[in-house]
Amino acid sequence: MSFLEIRGIVKDFDDTKVLQGLDLDVEEKDILVLLGPSGCGKTTLLRIIAGLLDPDSGSMTLDGKNLLEVPVEDRGIGFVFQKYALFPHMNVEENITFGLKVRKVGKDEIKKRLDDVLELVELKGYEKRKVSELSGGQQQRVALARALIIKPKLMLLDEPLSNLDAKLRTSVRVNIVRILKKLGITAIMVTHDQVEAMTMGDKVVLMNEGKISQEGRPKDIYFDPDNLFVAEFLGSPKINVLKVESGCMNGINVGKEMLSKWTGLDERAIPDGTFYLGVRPEYIAPADDGIKGKIEHVEISGADTNVHMELLGSGCVMRVSSGSVEYSEGNDVAVAFRSGSCYLFDSSGKRIR
């Protein structure tokens, strides 16, 4: 039995179906990252776990206990809100110790735990500051400290980094993971950012339309997508998807032999009828005897260059190291897919393995 076990959670808001029978398992001390497009129900799920919302049906157990029977205030689940939701009329210390004071923890114990947690989030010396006089990063740490001090069994973080600037994000990201790991806290973190998801999570869960599309280690979910949605959601630039209809691509006859040669797949593995071929930009490389295309647009993003081209009647992106070869718009190119890097998806988007 998993530490947190969620089964068949359904939640509707009036006529919007948000969660549609969601199952999820979180192992103890893992950091699980929830990733998904806006409006897919990530925040709703966290609020249901915390007890701030009731599901229409389904069950949840935490450490073997039925969570739905426990009121919010007794769940012992820490929550870090996207906009931090610090108490504006309290200073840093009062904010952080709130959870201990309402539980009537003794003065000495409060003092000790406050010191520990301030050290952890590096906010020593800010105790008496008004929260409105803190920077975004500091407010974020107060929110984290406030949730950590109650020694939560489970920590829920709703896009904790989305209000920080790009530079700060990297350091805060590393810090949060360090703290959670050091304390051995089980956590679920929501994010929009796939770099965050890939770097912070022990496990990544991709949600789509109120269901889980795929879950797994960051590596697996990127390199071994179960469906077209997952393949397209992860990776920047996006994976190239080429539609094949009875051996034709945009009216160009390709045939199984050609497809087999390009993808390195066995001819027998290539389906009849309509299917999709997915290949990530970094697995396309120039090759003299490869597929012929035309360069439409070149984009240098630092170390890498994205070469947008027309290939077999579709738009395609190739990612190469900058500076190796000069690419110019309008020129012809010939490219090949790295062997074993192509995914096939059936017409409904499901991976063909």
Next chain:
Amino acid sequence: MKEKKLWGNINAVVALLVLLFMLVPIIVIFVNSFNSSQFFSFPPEGFTLKWYERFLENREYKTAIAVSLKIATLSVLVALLLGIPASYGIYRWKSPVSKVLSSLFLSPLMLPGIVWAIGLIQYYSIVNLTGTTAGLVAAHIILILPYVIRLVLSSLSYLDFDTVNAARTLGATSGKAFLKIVLPAIKPGVIISAIFGFMVSFNDVTISTFIAGTKNLTYPVRMYVELRTEGLDPLAVAVSAVIMAFTIVIALLAEKFWSWSKYL
């Protein structure tokens, strides 16, 4: 540039005139409360404290002020006790019904007091509330409630409800979260509506005249009755001066301790 300066000067003059217009009656009352003449005269004929002495000896005015203070305090307290939960309910329960409810709660603000008072007399005579303290307090609560609900709702619109959610996840029951998070957040609305409500009750003539009865004559009613029967009496002027001084002192003290004007 020159034109701008001219406009600035005109604005300053207008502001000064308005201020003067407001202040003159206050000054006249203060000055005249020391006027030794029995009749209103300006400038005053001589200095005296006898009207104040008469006030101190006058049981009727003193009781009337005590009644007013009592009624206003009670009405404000009950109106807050009813109005704060009602506003919170309207805020939390975001439905068309709550919109209707909140405009219903505000409707007494728009109704002419006298119309409402006439309805109230008839109603009170049926339920036997005419002339009772409870009846007067109840009427004043209705007068005050719209202010409380209006102002508390406007304070609530600035509340980030996730702060309440945060308090709940940290171990606060809904009641405790209300006390520790919601109440401090709506403090401005509560303070201002308490002050406003107190003034509304303390100064009300219309409603109180109709339903006060003899036992519960509030000071403005007493004064109004005296003015109608005896004309402008220097005693009434002295009473007005006392109340005015009292109000100003209270306003200054409240400013010092709660700095309430910043919430206006």
